[in-house]
Structure formats: structure tokens, C-alpha cells
Amino acid sequence: MIQKGLKGIVAAExxxxxxxxxxxxxxxxxxxxxxxxxSYSFEEAAYFxxxxxxxxxxxxxxxxxELRCNRPLPENIKVIIxxxxxxxxxxxxxxxxxxxxxxxxxxxxxxxxxQAIRLTALVPTIxxxxxxxxxxxxxxxxxxxxxxxxxxxxxxxxxxxxxxxxEALETYMTLTLEHGMNASTFSARVTASTESDLVSxxxxxxxxxxxxxxxGAPSGVIELLDEIAIVGEAEMVIRxxxxxxxxxxxxxxxxxxxxxxxxxxxKAKLIELIGEDEWLDLAMSVEDTAVRVxxxxxxxxxxxxxxxFYAAAIMKAINMDVDLxxxxxxxxxxxxxxxxxxxxxxxxxIYRPQSKYIGTFN
Numbered sequence: 247m248i249q250k251g252l253k254g255i256v257a258a259e260x261x262x263x264x265x266x267x268x269x270x271x272x273x274x275x276x277x278x279x280x281x282x283x284x285s286y287s288f289e290e291a292a293y294f295x296x297x298x299x300x301x302x303x304x305x306x307x308x309x310x311x312e313l314r315c316n317r318p319l320p321e322n323i324k325v326i327i328x329x330x331x332x333x334x335x336x337x338x339x340x341x342x343x344x345x346x347x348x349x350x351x352x353x354x355x356x357x358x359x360x361q362a363i364r365l366t367a368l369v370p371t372i373x374x375x376x377x378x379x380x381x382x383x384x385x386x387x388x389x390x391x392x393x394x395x396x397x398x399x400x401x402x403x404x405x406x407x408x409x410x411x412x413e414a415l416e417t418y419m420t421l422t423l424e425h426g427m428n429a430s431t432f433s434a435r436v437t438a439s440t441e442s443d444l445v446s447x448x449x450x451x452x453x454x455x456x457x458x459x460x461x462g463a464p465s466g467v468i469e470l471l472d473e474i475a476i477v478g479e480a481e482m483v484i485r486x487x488x489x490x491x492x493x494x495x496x497x498x499x500x501x502x503x504x505x506x507x508x509x510x511x512x513k514a515k516l517i518e519l520i521g522e523d524e525w526l527d528l529a530m531s532v533e534d535t536a537v538r539v540x541x542x543x544x545x546x547x548x549x550x551x552x553x554x555f556y557a558a559a560i561m562k563a564i565n566m567d568v569d570l571x572x573x574x575x576x577x578x579x580x581x582x583x584x585x586x587x588x589x590x591x592x593x594x595x596i597y598r599p600q601s602k603y604i605g606t607f608n
Contacts, residue, residue, distance in 0.1 A: 248602055253500075257597070258435065262295060262585050263424045270504040274424060280511045283420045288395050288578075289313070291420045292366065295585045296359045309363070310393065316367035317388035317397070319375055323347060327372070332380055336373060336573045337456040341449055343372045348445030356591045357444035362584030365448055369577045370394070374401030377570065395419055398577065402570070410519045411564040415574075417515045418560045421508040422553065422575055424582030426501070430454040430461070431579075431586050438587040439596045451583045452576060461572040466495030467558035468568060471528055480535040488543045496555030497536055503548045512556035520563055529559045 249255050264273040272279040274295060282291050286300065293301045293309050301309060319327075326346050330339055347353075347368065353361060371388055378385045378401075386401045395416040399407035425431070434451040438444070455461040474480045487494055499506055513530070520526055533551050540549040561571055 252599070257432070258427065258590070260427075260586070260589060261298070262582070262589060263426050265426045265501050267499075267501040267503050270502055270507050270510075272425065272507050279421060279507055283417050283511050283515075286420070287393070288416050288420050288423075289393065291423055292581045295424055295581055296362060296588070312360070312363050313367045313394055314388070314390045316364040317371050319343075319368065319371050320347070320350070322349075323372070324375070327376055327379070335456075336376060336569055337452060337461070337576070339376045340369060340372055340573060340576060341452040341456070344369070344445060344452060345449050348443060348449075353443040353445045355441045355443060357438070357447075357584070357588050359584075359588065361444045362581070362588065365444070365584060366577075366580050367394075369573075369580055370398040371401065373570065373573045373577060374398065377402060377567075398574075399564070402566075407564075414515060414519050414560050414564055415566075418512060418557055419574070419578035421511055422557075422578045424579070424585065428460070429457075431583055434583045434587050435590045436597045438590045439594055441591075441594065444584065444587055447587045448580060448583055451579075455572065455576050455579065461575050465558075465568045465571050467555050468562065470495050471525075471532060471558070474532055475528060480532050481539060484532070484536050484539050485543070488539060494536060494540070494549075496551055496558065497540060498547070498549040499552045502550070502552070505550045506552045508553035509551045509556050512553065512560060513551075516556060516559055516563065523563070525562050526559060529556070 261275060263275070265271070266273075274282055274291065275298060277294075282294070286294070289309055290300055290306060293305065323343050323346050327339060327343055330342065344365065347365070375385055383404070386404045388397050388401055392400055392406070396407060396412045399412060399415060427435075430451040433454040434447040437447040437450040470483075474483050477483050484494065516526055533555065537550055540547065557571070557575075561568075561574075566574065
């Protein structure tokens with residue numbers, strides 16, 4: 247029997263994460279994600295995924311220092327980015343810049359955590375550098391007195407961000423560090439299984455993340471909410487879209503058959519940080535209406551909000567441009583990708599599935 251897309255096929259054993267789609271649970275190394283997002287910083291959660299235990303104060307300090315030291319862009323990468331067409335999308339710029347990073351000779355097999363830390367530190371700087379360039383703004387250099395997420399927002403805006411904005415984005419990025427054998431993680435592990443280097447594996451993952459079926463959904467949620475705000479009638483818009491067979495952006499997940507735990511955690515954080523807000527009120531109203539309409543028109547499908555729905559609300563709340571959604575997702579998920587590549591290298595077997603020929607013989 248052929249399983250298109252390898253759906254349901256177990257291709258690896260992992261210690262990194264576990265998803266229980268029926269119960270709506272996500273675990274990082276055995277710890278439920280809602281507890282990690284509530285109690286640990288981005289750096290602490292990243293350390294946990296890379297090393298398998300939470301850092302003590304000295305280990306956390308060392309990680310933060312290593313991230314700071316690796317933030318500045320090498321001159322050769324700046325030159326390459328400067329030569330790229332301004333209309334080139336950000337994901338392609340990230341892919342190209344990371345590929346160029348692999349030319350320095352430091353990424354031989356086997357991958358190391360130090361390499362993962364360097365790539366994680368570089369991606370936000372790549373994004374901010376290019377964003378400033380495209381917008382015609384002065385490039386903002388990273389600041390060593392700011393932590394990872396705070397520095398990312400600072401480089402994007404040129405101002406030290408509000409604490410609430412940092413906390414909101416840090417919650418989102420912590421919740422999206424890792425999510426099992428998704429398409430981009432799988433592509434990274436496949437590349438690594440050939441004993442290629444970490445940069446090549448991450449370049450594969452970025453190219454996969456670029457696809458709208460994987461990394462592009464939050465912008466679709468913004469479009470949905472904007473349309474409903476203009477029309478002023480959520481149920482009518484949602485019902486018509488579903489009846490036309492359109493995908494309702496921000497709803498449903500291939501794995502979760504109940505509430506996406508990341509969406510639940512993001513919603514709670516938004517309510518905590520923002521309180522009463524016209525945009526958040528609209529998002530929650532649309533969620534209630536859509537879940538009800540979907541239950542009526544698609545019975546038995548159990549369609550609820552996924553992480554992209556409230557990710558869009560987070561991005562809207564911190565005034566992040568739509569073109570930064572997927573790149574920001576990439577800046578968090580690179581931690582999970584690198585953890586998986588390192589794990590793949592520790593007990594490696596090359597991926598080599600079969601295909602079934604359905605053509606004719608002459």
C-alpha cells in the first residue's frame with residue numbers, strides 16, 4: 247500500500263519531541279510545551295532541545311554569550327545580500343545567506359551544537375539586515391546587552407521594544423522551536439542522512455519552510471480577519487468560504503484532532519498581556535464562530551484553531567509586517583531543525599524510500 251506523503255509512516259526514533267494529536271499535547275523531551283513556554287526563556291528552551299537538560303545559571307550565561315558573539319554578519323554575507331534583487335523574498339534571502347555561511351569551512355560532518363548556536367544567532371540578523379535594506383532604513387547592529395528575542399525586535403525597529411512585545415514574541419518563538427517530523431524537519435534529516443553538513447541540511451529545511459503549505463499560513467489568517475472586519479459579518483464570510491471549498495486559514499491541523507496546544511498557549515498569553523483589544527476580540531470572536539460553523543458543515547473533522555491563527559494575532563499586536571511571519575517562524579524552528587540533524591548524525595542511516603512506477607513499458 248502506498249502512503250502518499252508518507253502519512254502515518256514512522257521513519258525515525260527521537261528523544262526531541264512528542265505530539266499527541268488526539269489529546270492536543272506537545273512535549274519537548276517529555277515536558278509539556280505549555281509549561282515550558284510559561285516557565286522558561288527562549289534560550290533555556292533551546293538549550294534543553296540541544297543538550298537534553300535545562301541549563302544552570304552558568305550554562306545559560308555561556309549560551310547567551312555564545313549567541314551574542316555569533317550575531318554579527320560576516321562581511322562576505324553582507325556583500326552577497328547586498329547584491330540580491332530587492333524583490334527577492336525574505337525566505338530566499340535567508341536560504342542564500344545560510345548557504346554562503348557554509349563556505350567558511352567550519353561545517354564538516356559531524357554537526358556540533360556550537361554550529362547550531364551560530365546559525366540560530368545569525369538568522370535574526372540576516373532577517374533584520376535585509377528588512378532594513380528593502381525598506382531603505384539604516385541597518386541596526388545587534389546589541390550585546392539584549393537577549394535573543396529582544397535583540398531581534400530591536401534590530402527590526404531600531405528601538406528597544408516594549409517588554410510586553412518581547413514576552414509575546416518570545417512565547418510564540420518558544421512554542422514553535424520544534425514540532426516533530428514535519429516537512430522541513432524531515433527534509434533536514436534526509437539531507438543530513440547523506441552525511442552532508444549542517445548548513446546544507448538547514449538550507450534544505452528553509453527551502454521547505456518557504457512553501458505556503460508549511461510556513462505561510464499566518465499571513466492568510468490576517469487576510470481572513472481583515473476581510474471579516476471589513477464585511478462585519480463573520481459567520482457569513484466563514485460559511486461562504488467553507489461552502490466554496492476554500493481552506494479556512496488558521497483552522498485545522500494534520501496532526502491535532504482537538505485544540506492545538508500552541509494556539510491555546512498563545513491565546514492565553516495574548517489575553518494576559520493585552521487584555522481588552524479590538525483586534526484580539528475580533529480574533530476570539532472569529533474563532534468561536536468558525537469552530538461552530540466547521541462543526542456544522544464538516545461534522546466529525548474536529549477542526550479548531552492551529553498555531554498560525556493566534557500567531558497572526560501576536561504579529562498584529564507587535565506590529566510585525568506580514569513579510570516577516572515565515573522568516574520569524576524560521577528563526578525559531580532552526581533550533582528544532584539543528585537538534586534533529588545532530589540526533590540524526592548520532593545514529594545515522596541514509597533515507598532511501600521506494601517509489602512505485604505507474605507508467606507503461608514499450
